[in-house]
Amino acid sequence: MTHIHDRAPDCTGYSEKLLAAYAAGKLSSTETWSIEAHVMACATCRSDLSAHVDAERLTRNRSALLVRLATGEAGLARRLLRRCRIPDYLVTLLAATPSLRRSWLLSVAGVLAVVTGEAALVRYDVTSSVPGGYIGQDFLVPFVLLAPLLPLAGVAAAFIPLFDPAYRLAIAAPFSSLTLLLARAVSALTAAMIPVACAAFLLPGPGWLPAAFLLPSLAVCAIALAAGTVISPLAAAIGAGTLWALPVLLLTVSHLPLTIVGWRGQAICAAAMLAAVAVLLVRRDRFEFGWMR
Amino acid sequence: MTVSARTMAATVTVTGLSRSYGTTRALQDVDLGFDRGITGLLGPNGAGKTTLLSVLATVAEPDAGQVSVFGLNPRIKAERVAVRRRLGYLPQELGYHRHFTVAGFLDYMAILKEISDRHLRADEVTRVLTVTGLERLAGKRIRTLSGGMRQRLGIAQALLGSPDLLILDEPTAGLDPEQRLRFRELLSDLPGNPVIVLSTHQADDISAICPRVVVLLHGQVCFTGTPAELATTAAGRVWAASKRDESVYLSWRGGDGLWRNIGDQRPAGAQAVTPTVEDGYLLLSHAAGAR
Secondary structure (H helix, E strand, O other), X not given: OOXXXXXXXXXXXXXXXXXXXXXXXXXXXXXXHHHHHHXXXXXXXHHHHHOOOOHHHHHHHHHHHHHHHHHOOOOHHHHXXXXXXXXXXXXXXXXXXXXHOHHHHHHHHHHHHHHHHHHHHHHHHHHHHOOOOOOOOHHHHHHHHHHHHHHHHHHHHHHOHHHOOOHHXXXXXXXXXXXXXXXXXXXXXXXHHHHHHHHHHHOOOOOOXXXXXXXXXXXXXXXXXXXXXXXXXXXXXXXXXXXXHHHHHHHHHOOOHHHHHOHHHHHHHHHHHHHHHHHHHHOHHHHOOOOOX | OOHHHHHHHOOXXXXXXXXXEOOEEEEEEEEEEEOOEEEEEEOOOOOOXXXXXXXXXXXXXXXXXXXXXXXXXXXXXXXXXXXXXXXXEEOOOOOOOOOOEHHHHHHHHHHXXXXXXXXXXXXXXXXXXXXXXXXXHXXXXXXXXXXXXXXXXXXXXXXXXXXXXXXXXXXXXXXXXXXXXXXXXHHHOOOOOOEEEEEEOOHHHHHHHOOEEEEEEOOXXXXXXXXXXHHHOOOOOEEXXXXXXXXXXXXXXXXXXXXXXXXXXXXXXXXXXXXXXXXXXXXXXXXXXXX
């Protein structure tokens, strides 16, 4: 057993001046390594050295180290965002977005998998029972309905206060609410559009289907954000979702749900998106929450 | 000094402040001034303390009245942001991102307080963790913390950036006696002599750390002054007796086994005792309730 005052066999001791310089970090790297190698084995010199260590500085350094370790933690979303060269501070802010969390993204992927799988099964059954192999578009209805609504849900979760437990703290902070909102909305939209496009690619539909939902999704999200400057964010999201769902369901009656993402539908979505963006720009101050009813 | 004279000279002022929620009037024509140092807000639940603090923290807009924070008007957007740059705020119901670690949450809050440099943030987070005694918990998930620890974390985030105006809504709620003592010490030792406004139900918090106290009742200011002045309002009306007296306004048994009675008439066999801040506050509450 090593006693605290045990001296290493080859120890001749260090001068007080040298130990003080080491403790203050003023020695060259060679001298530092030499002393460190020795004090690891010599309890007497460790004890002598401890008298020169600034305990407060040591505690401060330890805390700083703990903080660096705790804040440097990188989840899946953080690693992806950093890879996209998004500034570190923005990555931290986005990490608090519920719709960028793994559980949310897995839910989106799960819903799409079910809808896509069901569509594929229905199409297979119908095709095998219809002479000539022609089928309508009805099997795509659930996907057409959901494709823009999933990104909308992600964006809504990024700006509805209910989903941000630290909402009141964010209001009282000087960071721009609009910047925070837009950064979260764009990232949530992007994160949801990737699985939507993948699912559309796998679906047995027309070749342009994967790209067909980009504009409608942008339009629905922009409408929700713009409406959020007038009514409550939750009502705005529900309203925007209804604006999409109603025409889809009406077109389903005529067995042509894909019409809504055809060229006319795309043109209407583009116009609606531009109008919503204009409203958003004009009324952007309404997103600077706080000091309002 | 009168309220209006005090308001004129103060660093943070509210004048004619009113705010309603539906048909409930949370604040009614409130005039107050807050100087550098600690001001304690006392009042029962629903007295308007949280509403007043929300307005000072630029989180809620008043229906009527003026607010001035270091000469800035929060009604103007640029000035509101300027107020927020000098503000530390602990709301009564503090929400946390539960998946965050303690240091991660503070890092997040430091970004919202516009400390964008990563190294500066780490230093600032380290500082507030140290002053609130949470440095050993830096890597812990918030969901694993006790209520008292979370409250300390809330205080820590309010201290980020060394604010000039610190609004603390019931900061000692959930803290054990030792933590409360440490919190009082922490507030008293804050550098820069900020304006601190805190609300509490604990009269002993007021006596211990607040040079000034404001009593809010039914959305109105009922008292402003020092804790000693508040205690004095009950002078000659606090009595210790061996039994409860039905003729007094308030009566409760103390830790010494004696009944503490507050009333205008001396109960039979009772002795007059020196009033405390709590006595003064209870007497004011009773008077307001009787009106």
